[in-house]
Amino acid sequence: MDDRIRAHAETLVDWSARVDPGDDVVVRVAEGAHDLAVAVAAALGDRGANLLATYGSDEVTRAYLRAHDGDFAPPDAERALYDRADVFLSLRGGRNTAATADVPGDVRGAHARAREGVREARMATDWVSTVHPTRSLAQAAGMSYEAYRDFVYDAVLRDWESLAAEMARLTDLLDAGSEVRIVADGTDVTLPIAGRTAVNSAASVAYDSHNLPSGEVFTAPAGADGEVTFDVPITVRGTDLRDARLVFEDGEVVDFSAAVGEAALADVLDTDDGARRLGELGVGMNRGITRPTDNVLFDEKMAGTVHLALGRAYDACLPAGEAGNSSAVHVDLITRMDEGSKLLVDGEVIQRDGHFRWEAGFEG
Structure with missing residues (x-):
């Protein structure tokens, strides 16, 4: 072996x-x-x-x-x-x-x-x-x-303790923030996060993290307004989904399309009322994942990406006594934070072109 x-x-x-x-x-x-x-x-x-x-x-x-x-x-x-x-x-x-x-x-x-x-x-x-x-x-x-x-x-097989320490920087920024804005090619969406808890997903239940590999920071947005284009291909319910586009108003999907797999996306959205709302905002930070592989367990953790999940919110991100978005599904959709992209918290750029402000390559 x-x-x-x-x-x-x-x-x-x-x-x-x-x-x-x-x-x-x-x-x-x-x-x-x-x-x-x-x-x-x-x-x-x-x-x-x-x-x-x-x-x-x-x-x-x-x-x-x-x-x-x-x-x-x-x-x-x-x-x-x-x-x-x-x-x-x-x-x-x-x-x-x-x-x-x-x-x-x-x-x-x-x-x-x-x-x-x-x-x-x-x-x-x-x-x-x-x-x-x-x-x-x-x-x-x-x-x-x-x-x-x-x-x-x-x-x-990474140094998970070191990665956990790095991801804590982003966790602290999100916990202190009220609003996240994601800007990229075909994407400009605003997500309220006040009162929500960010999870340092360091591949251990001790961090409220349940995937191996992991290497993301995620939270549960309270809503969404704007549009997102997801340019990382994934498989949804056994069907290829490519270049999916979602438009949000008051937290709900009001329009959608996909170059490939639009019927599968429609099936997800029709599962229940909660499937048209977001349960997760995640930011990939695992630099051991260097390319998409059509496996969301890896692809959503890839450094230089963000993902939004339709459906169920995780309790670890919610205030005590708040139920959050409820759904029978939790479907992650991923977009690259390539050249020209920005990730902002309360109007402050914390990532540009896929590089965080504490990393080499960040240009403020």
Whole structure:
């Protein structure tokens, strides 16, 4: 086994999930993540945790959804599993990144709504999602398998403590701010953030961070006005989405378009009322992620990008007692902060052309 797989597993168990002896850990293993699952199982055993491994397959999900009549009952048994769990680890890496592309949008939406209770129970655990490099993901990224493995481990096996210290600078600026403005090619949008909490997403539940790799700072905007063009291609519900454009008025999407995948975007927006509002503003800061790969887990963390998520807001960003935007979906859309771009907090430029004011290359 590649030593980097063991290092990945140890980072996941120790730094990210902070697993303790006796913890009940549910591990969902995707079709292509077997080697990482073996390494994670060894790490959990070494730490005296209790392991329950489950199988997660997009092809199995496709078969189920296409055969179902769409009248889904809440999966109470699965919810009970997460209600009892201390930690949930998702080891992603399937055989086909478009396995569910031909599932009808209304069926997807109904399934997502029926599973809201499961999602809430899972997110109440110390949960972490990560990816094992597979050939299908390498192909989706347009990379050789060998090059893709190097890319993944460059993103995952970082000095997370040092990156956390750097990201704290942005966290402090957002926490003290009232308004963010994003200006880039095809983008000029204003987002109120007063009273919201920014999360230093340093790949650990200790930072309210649940992805490995991570390397972003995110918050939950209270609204949005303006327009955004998302120029980083992504896959949404098994469908390519390219050059999506959203127009916001009083916090709600009032117009949208996409060069490719517009129907999939429409399906997301029609999921429920909250799907037309924003749940997240995120700023990518992981310089180990150097290019888009058609995998949002990596791409939204790429330094020199920002992302906005349609749908559900994370509780960690909200004041006590405030529910925030509620939705059955949380779909991230990404735009580059290239030459000519600006990120402003309360009118002050804190990033220009993708460089923060504390970095070399920033020109004030």
